Amino acid sequence: MSGQTTNLAAVVHGPNDLRMEEIAVPVPGEGGKTGVHKCCCRSGRWGSAGSDIKYWRDGRCGRFRLTSPMVIGHEASGTVVGVGPGVLHLKLGDRVAIEPGVPCRKCQYCKSGRYNLCPDIVFCATPPGDGNMCRYYIHPADFCFRLPDCVSLDEGALLEPLAVAIHSCRKGDVTSGDSVLVCGAGPIGILTMLVARRLGAEKIVITDVDIQRLEFAASLGASTLLVQSQTQIELCTGITDLLQGRPRSVFECSGVDTNLHLAIDVVAPGGVVVMVGRGSSDLKLPVFQITSKEVQIKGVFRYSNCYRAALNMVLSMPDTNIKQLITHRFPLEGAIKAFEMASGRNNGAIKVVVQCDAITD
Ligand SMILES: [Zn+2]
Incomplete structure (x- = not known):
């Protein structure tokens, strides 16, 4: 020093x-x-x-x-x-x-x-x-x-967004066999997809407007849906077709307001919508849908007690x-x-x- x-x-x-x-x-x-x-x-x-x-x-x-x-x-x-x-x-x-x-x-x-x-x-x-x-x-x-010798400084830096993904998946109660939707294929969305898969999610669809990001997500094993000019009904149909049903957990990682509406619309009754991205502060929500389906909407603010888990995840999934x-x-x-x-x-x-x-x- x-x-x-x-x-x-x-x-x-x-x-x-x-x-x-x-x-x-x-x-x-x-x-x-x-x-x-x-x-x-x-x-x-x-x-x-x-x-x-x-x-x-x-x-x-x-x-x-x-x-x-x-x-x-x-x-x-x-x-x-x-x-x-x-x-x-x-x-x-x-x-x-x-x-x-x-x-x-x-x-x-x-x-x-x-x-x-x-x-x-x-x-x-x-x-x-x-x-x-x-x-x-x-x-x-x-x-x-x-960091153990086998974990690089690159991976050390990436523990931070991985911690966000772990905290989000804990909020989303992801368990083995689940169907999951992730909106947004940026780093947080892709890491959330990887963590969900690690927790046993069986079917995962990830959406984005960027074809290159979706190609990358697909290379890691996700089903993908390119969002272009579809209506919300068309997007819901596309997602449920890929998942062969409604997702039990939805992770809104894009911060795009329309995706939160889509999440509430497509999630299974009794399911969880996790707000990872940040959209508008005064967004109107479809309250009738939320109540009649008993949708749980959970906010995510950073994370707690996730760094150790993130490090263990890096050590335990060398294939990813x-x-x-x-x-x-x-x-x-x-x-x-x-x-x-x-x-x-x-x-x-x-x-x-x-x-x-x-x-x-
Ligand atoms: Zn304190």
Whole structure:
């Protein structure tokens, strides 16, 4: 850790204003009264996520709005280069995945395990908290997960969206033999599809407007439906034909309002609709359908206690290498180009990775 004087960071200043800047090099200090011991990581990989893109494009994401310049990025892995006093489970040179949300550890939500709902949670790249797309980043050590030798820094970074998928499938009560619909074949949709299959879902249909994304999902074993100009009735028929019935769990991962209506329409009576994507804040819903079918609509906000499960899933399914999602790579200096690629349509991009070290392949 000694001798580092520069710390290049991707800093978003406002809509369409992302700058590469040098920021201070962090130092892991004492745990202090909180007893939270920290470590410093030299960054390895970051995934460019949907919320990062929203802060870059719009200066806001959902109810969170930029109020001052913010380091972007929250899907990260790295190598430990400094540990504060009291850090016992990590040592210099360990490679880690960084769980980006750090809660208070004291409130009723934290104590009950639902720490994603902690009112005092500090989450990377959610205002006013800085993200971790910088060469050196300091983080509470208990939210850094050591990676076994067989798990790469790429996979370490992808544990974050995989954690979202695991949390979503837990909400969707996916069990063996289920029929599942996933709306949206972006990284979260595809990972949700993979997790659902891992949990035993027998039939899975995934929809999107992007043919290349659907081709990729099909290569991983999903049935696909291209959404073009069909009516909702036509889409319902297409989905139920592919599934040979109605889905018991539907995951709305696109953030497109019409897909939430489709989900409620097509889901089986007594089924679950999980809202993973974020659509309009004031959407009208078909209340009669929801009540008469006893549809359970569940919101998803990040995740809790999913990183360990995500790591175990990577270790236990070598046949489904999540690194396949990575379609493009950029160096940290090219972070702006990475976000442009990640936000493009019909360009073949699934997961765009920014990396700290040299790109060799
Ligand atoms: Zn809390």
